[in-house]
Amino acid sequence: MIQLIDVNKTFLNSPVPAVRGVSMEVKDGEICAMVGPSGCGKTTILRMINRLEEPSSGTIMVGGRDIQQEDPDRLRRGIGYVIQQIGLLPHRTIGENVSLVPRLLRWSEQKIKSRVINLLEMVGLDPGQVYEKFPHQLSGGQMQRVGVARALAADPPILLMDEPFGAVDPIVRNRLQEEFLNLQQQVKKTVCFVTHDINEAIKMGDRIAVLNEGRLVQYNSPLEVLSHPVNDFVVNILGEDRGVKLLNLTRAEALMSEAVLLQESQMDRAVQVLQESGKTVGFIKPNGNESIKYFTLENIKKGMPVKEILEKGTCFIDGFQPVKTALETMMKRNSDVVGILKEDRFVGIITWQDIKKHISTIREHENEC
Amino acid sequence: MQVIRFIISNQQRILEYTLNHFSLVITVMLFSLVLWFLTGLLISRYQRIAEPVLSFSNILFCIPSISLYGLFMTLPQLGLGRRSAALALIMYAMMPLVRNVYRGVKSVDPWVIEAGRGMGMSWRQILLEIQIPLALPVVFAGIRVTVVLITGMATVATYIGERNLGRLIQHGIARSDYNMIITGAVIVSIIAVLLDYILGLLEKRLTPGRV
Amino acid sequence: MNVERFLVALIDRSPPHVLEHLQLVGVVLFFTVLIAFPLGVMLTRPRFRKYAGRVMFFLNAGQTIPPLAVISIFMPVFGLGFRPAAVALIIYSLLPIVRNTIAGILGVPEEVRQAARGMGMNQWELFYQVELPLSVPVIMAGLKTSSVLLVGTATLASLVGGGGMGRVIFAGIDMFWPEFILAGTLIVGAMAVVIDRGLTLLELFLIPRHLK
């Protein structure tokens, strides 16, 4: 856990404070994405956590201990640090670069070697190919992977990342982001991830810290920040397409109308069954390869017929996928409804109407601010 | 042909001069390396004194070699010969060596140092494992320039009584003996080129796998 | 330290040799630039670029010949006096200027060159309007290095009868008079500083504004 308590920082040669009264907490195993315009103090906050800078006032605790009490070099050996410029030692091989901190910690050669090979594989590099290479022989994306591997080498519980993927092209960046998220599933580090790109923050962060002129403006989950931005500054940072971003963050199952299974025999009193179960959609168990037949409470009240979900298997999405995927599926299939599956079982539907209603509620929020 | 005849008939003397020349250059280089390498490191760490130290070395470098020899020679503690010559040459070596050590250390990518610090390397480790190894190519360039320079300048020390290859040239001028001048010049050049070559080989061994 | 002797050296003995020294340095610089600059430029032209390495090799090798030897090497041809000293010093001063001229011109970024070609400049316009102005700082640095070294090395000219401040300094050495050595040194040092400053002024005048 990382805790900042009323941290301030004013640089000696600067009249304005770079960080002002920041208090926040990063929970174990979470990624905190710090986002804000250039010069808002992100890097300074990060560098105070591993004592590359000293706060002018306030306290920083790492793992429950005040870092002011610790030896800076020892502290840093226990905190992974990844920077945009990477800073690989150009005169050392990739293997030597990755093993730097374990060597500082005097691990045994045996242990170091197997650890390095393991790490290189973890970050998606072929140890046999890159181990003996020098940094300048790798591509930008590969070097950044080495940077991440190096930071993870001594298995530190905490990782500080300062715009780590800022220098690579968008395609590679996307891949590195995905890979890092997968890696994080396994290693569960406590991560401070600095970026100036709100999309990256939304994608990477379990929580987002929005900073402006050294102040912490908002610190919430991406969903909360998107749906309840605290002020115009945050709204601006989120950009015009906030609604679409939100669709990306909301799971389809959150908007779906749940469906209940009806037996053939219950069909004549379908309205009653639906009302009893509190659901608005009913469906009939398909025979063999038939499409699922479903109907909505509304339609059946008006005496309209049972509908079939076309092209079984293509017009369904998993419930944990974002609403945006539902929307895309609708457009691709030219249909105004998609079925939602959970563990491969039909659980409900989501309609164009549902999505429209959702967007308009976001709009209302937006207008409130 | 005459040159070769001259060399053969003066073997003994030429050998003495050559050994003297060589030993002067080596002595000067050893002292200079230790002294100016440390000075270079020092001024790269304490930025404030860098400018004055570098300016001083530049001024020293502008003084004609014969002047420094002459001035040191007249100091009673130094006198004619080896000590004055060595000290003057060490002063000359200051500019190229200190400047290149300073430049080399300063030219190390600051982000590499940032990363090293961020990983918890102490300043000693950063100096020994990052800054010095990465400065080596520039430092070596300085050492090689210096060796060639010192080897040539050492000849002038003959005028303050140093018995080295400069003496062949000095006497050659005095007697208008072309063979003597050529002999002295060629052997000095060979020493310079040889030392430069050896340093080049050493440099290759010490700086692996760089662009 | 004898103040009277120092003043004699400074005021009485030095002035004629100052003139000789300046004359020597001036003539040498003039001819050095006249040879070195066109040579450097020529070696960067596509047609001759392949010889650049070989010429530089010879100049570098020449630099390992001790200055004392260089200064005396033309004695058999020209005898004693101003000429052997001047010719020797010209050859000795060539390297830094040739090297920096080549480095400066080849250091002009390839994309700048391509852009200029793309706008339709011919070889001459490219050289005159792009390569030359952009390489002035490097060329001037070579000229300065060369001049400062030359002012010092020219003291050796007196050994082959070329006159100059070497006369005063060597007199001091022969007589074991530090006053003479010091006076000579101060004057030579001052000359080096003046020439260096002068060239800096010239540089300010020649360098394109954005590079200052």
Ligand SMILES: Nc1ncnc2c1ncn2[C@@H]1O[C@H](COP(=O)(O)OP(=O)(O)O)[C@@H](O)[C@H]1O
């Ligand atoms: N070493 C320093 N000395 C003086 N001012 C600094 C220093 N480092 C950063 N600053 C200033 O502090 C502010 C915050 O910088 P930084 O944390 O690097 O911002 P960010 O990483 O968000 O772009 C900026 O105004 C910057 O100019």
Ligand SMILES: [Mg+2]
């Ligand atoms: Mg930053």
